[in-house]
Amino acid sequence: MTETSKLNRRFFMKGAGATAMLGSAVGGGLVIPATASAKGMGSMNMSMSYDLNEEFNRIGSGDSKWDGIRNRARPFDVPFPMGVADMDFRTLPHITEALMKRMGHQNWGYQPIPPYYYENIIAWNKKRYNQTVKPGSILNAHGVLDGVLAILKTHNTEGNKVLIFTPGYSGFFGVIRNAQFETLECPMPIVDGRYEMDLDLMARQIDEEDVKVMLFCNPQNPTGNCWTVEEMRKMGDVCLEKGVLVVADEIHCDFVNKHAKYTPYATIGEKYAMTSYTLKSTSKSFNLAAQHVAYMFSDNQEYIDTLQKNGHQRRSLNALGMIACNAAYLHGAQYMDDMQSYIDGNCHFLENFLAENIPDIKYKVHEGTYLAFIDCTAIAAKLGGPKDDQTVGKLVQDFFIQKAGVNINPGESYGKNAVGLMRMNLATTHKKLHGALNAMKKAVDAI
Numbered sequence: 001m002t003e004t005s006k007l008n009r010r011f012f013m014k015g016a017g018a019t020a021m022l023g024s025a026v027g028g029g030l031v032i033p034a035t036a037s038a039k040g041m042g043s044m045n046m047s048m049s050y051d052l053n054e055e056f057n058r059i060g061s062g063d064s065k066w067d068g069i070r071n072r073a074r075p076f077d078v079p080f081p082m083g084v085a086d087m088d089f090r091t092l093p094h095i096t097e098a099l100m101k102r103m104g105h106q107n108w109g110y111q112p113i114p115p116y117y118y119e120n121i122i123a124w125n126k127k128r129y130n131q132t133v134k135p136g137s138i139l140n141a142h143g144v145l146d147g148v149l150a151i152l153k154t155h156n157t158e159g160n161k162v163l164i165f166t167p168g169y170s171g172f173f174g175v176i177r178n179a180q181f182e183t184l185e186c187p188m189p190i191v192d193g194r195y196e197m198d199l200d201l202m203a204r205q206i207d208e209e210d211v212k213v214m215l216f217c218n219p220q221n222p223t224g225n226c227w228t229v230e231e232m233r234k235m236g237d238v239c240l241e242k243g244v245l246v247v248a249d250e251i252h253c254d255f256v257n258k259h260a261k262y263t264p265y266a267t268i269g270e271k272y273a274m275t276s277y278t279l280k281s282t283s284k285s286f287n288l289a290a291q292h293v294a295y296m297f298s299d300n301q302e303y304i305d306t307l308q309k310n311g312h313q314r315r316s317l318n319a320l321g322m323i324a325c326n327a328a329y330l331h332g333a334q335y336m337d338d339m340q341s342y343i344d345g346n347c348h349f350l351e352n353f354l355a356e357n358i359p360d361i362k363y364k365v366h367e368g369t370y371l372a373f374i375d376c377t378a379i380a381a382k383l384g385g386p387k388d389d390q391t392v393g394k395l396v397q398d399f400f401i402q403k404a405g406v407n408i409n410p411g412e413s414y415g416k417n418a419v420g421l422m423r424m425n426l427a428t429t430h431k432k433l434h435g436a437l438n439a440m441k442k443a444v445d446a447i
């Protein structure tokens with residue numbers, strides 16, 4: 001019996017209700033879940049192989065999301081931290097198994113990256129997205145943002161402003177600043193309830209500011225948009241015409257709701273692939289952010305060669321991160337399918353709950369990522385608006401922390417045009433989401 005099939009027998013005993021104890025990790029004993037129908041998801045029809053309803057205790061690990069906000073919010077307790085973009089679920093058991101096996105070998109000398117590591121990255125992208133990643137074109141990074149930093153330093157040599165659509169991921173502002181450049185916001189208008197690209201504005205901004213690089217996010221954090229082929233081609237055509245490099249951060253690609261579709265930017269046509277980079281990782285999909293492992297690639301080998309010549313890449317990785325990423329792509333397809341269904345269920349639950357119980361908060365099920373961008377403008381107004389130098393986002397954030405024990409992120413973190421919107425992380429159990437929403441309802445009712 002192969003190692004994989006042994007693992008399969010241990011971890012995929014559908015319907016057996018069995019658990020296996022593997023040892024202990026942060027949060028207590030490590031119980032490998034067998035199977036679960038998605039309890040508490042009402043009439044939603046889900047067939048799950050992993051028990052994503054398990055209430056996994058993250059407190060005490062020193063993490064940013066749970067321990068971080070608990071420290072900052074004192075004396076208030078925050079039983080529902082829904083800010084930082086990571087997940088509350090136990091990770092794929094195969095990852096833990098592979099890491100523990102390696103930990104058992106108590107020597108940490110130099111270790112090259114085996115060819116199968118790259119093969120599994122290529123296979124995952126091919127199988128799930130029909131994206132062809134050329135062998136030899138993959139570079140490693142300590143994180144997606146570290147990869148972005150390397151690309152910016154290599155390509156934005158004249159120090160021009162870097163364009164992003166806003167609302168846009170807060171980390172983009174930080175990484176552009178770290179690279180010693182300025183962010184140029186291209187605000188997206190809301191059309192029929194969805195944020196849309198304003199390509200006329202973008203073209204004007206590129207001309208006026210002589211932009212050479214844009215950071216693009218697909219699926220987009222925080223709006224949740226999965227950009228269509230047509231949208232991306234139109235955007236890509238502007239970039240091609242004006243000689244702008246597209247840096248496509250697709251870290252959220254594995255989270256796509258049922259009604260939506262993720263198309264990798266580099267698959268929409270050769271000319272787009274040849275003028276772009278793509279960055280991905282298992283850090284969102286399998287909650288491996290603290291393992292610090294990511295990768296980037298481009299069909300344009302000159303880009304890859306230039307990055308390397310600029311000294312940004314040693315072909316090495318942290319052994320544990322590499323092992324975790326490999327196990328994820330090798331064994332994680334079912335886990336990821338289950339996760340997508342579960343997040344989709346949470347999105348629908350949120351939409352229905354808000355419409356029925358907190359109509360002052362507006363939300364429609366989004367397309368990709370596990371992040372909901374909810375409109376709390378009316379809540380801010382009910383609270384009397386911000387005082388002194390307080391922002392609307394801080395007002396709403398503090399209100400929900402103090403009155404409901406729920407932490408959500410202020411829209412202002414994502415650009416100038418997101419005042420009143422709040423980002424809520426749905427990568428948690430249905431029970432916690434329900435608890436958070438009940439607490440928010442109680443708080444709003446008492447205003």
Ligand SMILES: Cc1ncc(COP(=O)(O)O)c(C=O)c1O
Nearest residue numbers: 085143144145146169221251283
């Ligand atoms: C769009 C996007 N890119 C990058 C990152 C950070 O990635 P990493 O931790 O691999 O640098 C995040 C994290 O939330 C993100 O949402």
